[in-house]
Amino acid sequence: MSEPTSPDLAARARALLDLHTAPEILVLANVWDVVSAQVVAGTDGVRALATASHSIASTFGFEDGENIPLNLHLDMVGLIVAAVDLPVTMDFEAGYGDPGETARRAIDIGVVGGNLEDQMKPLEEAVAAVEAVLRAGRDAGIDFVLNARTDAFVRAEPGTDRSELVAEAIRRGRAFVEAGAPVVFVPGVVARDEIEALVDALGPQKLSVISVPGKSLPARELEALGVARVSTGPFTQRVALTALQDATAELVAGGVLPESTRALN
Numbered sequence: 001m002s003e004p005t006s007p008d009l010a011a012r013a014r015a016l017l018d019l020h021t022a023p024e025i026l027v028l029a030n031v032w033d034v035v036s037a038q039v040v041a042g043t044d045g046v047r048a049l050a051t052a053s054h055s056i057a058s059t060f061g062f063e064d065g066e067n068i069p070l071n072l073h074l075d076m077v078g079l080i081v082a083a084v085d086l087p088v089t090m091d092f093e094a095g096y097g098d099p100g101e102t103a104r105r106a107i108d109i110g111v112v113g114g115n116l117e118d119q120m121k122p123l124e125e126a127v128a129a130v131e132a133v134l135r136a137g138r139d140a141g142i143d144f145v146l147n148a149r150t151d152a153f154v155r156a157e158p159g160t161d162r163s164e165l166v167a168e169a170i171r172r173g174r175a176f177v178e179a180g181a182p183v184v185f186v187p188g189v190v191a192r193d194e195i196e197a198l199v200d201a202l203g204p205q206k207l208s209v210i211s212v213p214g215k216s217l218p219a220r221e222l223e224a225l226g227v228a229r230v231s232t233g234p235f236t237q238r239v240a241l242t243a244l245q246d247a248t249a250e251l252v253a254g255g256v257l258p259e260s261t262r263a264l265n
Contacts, residue, residue: 013112013142016048016087020145020183021205025223028231030091032056033076034083036240039264041084049084051077053091053115055237064234070096070105078109089113089145100132103144107136113145115185120155123175130179147208147229148173148181153188166194170201183208183228190215192225199226211235 019026028048031037032055040046054064056076062068073092081088088110094117095102106114116133118126130148137144152169166189173184185208189195195217198207204226210233211219219230247257 009107009110009112009140010142012087012110013137013144016089016113016145017143017182019047019087020228023205023223025219025227026229027219028089028229029236030055030232030234031080032059032237034079035265036237037080037084037088040236041086042264046086048087048089048113049080050089050113050115050231051080051091052232052234052237053093054234058234058237066093066096070102074105074109077106077111081110087112089115089147091115093117094119095129095133098132099129100136103133103136104140107140107142107144112142113147115147115149117149117151118172118176120151123172126150126172127175127179130176130181134180145183146181147183147185148176148179149185149187150176151187153186156188162191162194166197169198173198173202173206177202177206182206185209185229187233190217192217192221195222195225195227204228213238 026048028050029040030050030052031040032052037049041049056073057064057068060068060072077090090106090111092102092106092114099116103114114133116129130146133146134144150169150172152165152172156165169186173186176184183206184202186198187210189198189209190212195209205228207227208229208231209222209227211230213235222230251257
């Protein structure tokens, strides 16, 4: 485990920050355990890792939404950090009631970035949470890469005017950037015009989005629009589970396992 003030940890944090500010988009296929982390880290072109809170919770049989105990969550993330040489950013949801302390504990196990949900709390409260996480990074002597998430889209009432959601995401995103967050995560936005509006308002290399199967623009097109980062949330685990279920169905129906199966563990 790296000490919070170690040169290695500071270097990983700086490397992760540089990946967000570069014109090339940062692509993160979220991981949930050691073997998924090792497979992703060993893939050509992968430069950093992001954990998926939903997927880690599911691994232990918990529903998403901070239902997995924080100690257990951190234990898994710590194993992931120890198993790879790349910078790791952790999804710590809304901070488990104390965003600053949760960030400090994450940094203690070698994490150099994190997602923090605003859950559409009053903006002043959401900004204070962002500031608490960034303070934890400064106290540890690193440039902690906070992916400040606004739930403007994912928590909206069905039928809400999309332009209103874009405006609210911009309002919150700008507040998070002004508080020091290097990047703003807006899950639920997939349309080109909405992404363009967000990039225009926040600036290039400030917006982070999630890739949704069958809905999202390709990463290369997101890069051209000035998006800083695209991640996959729970969808990479679902890709793996889909392959598992399909292979099982084929096998029990009298067939065989896929010939394309590779020895990745």
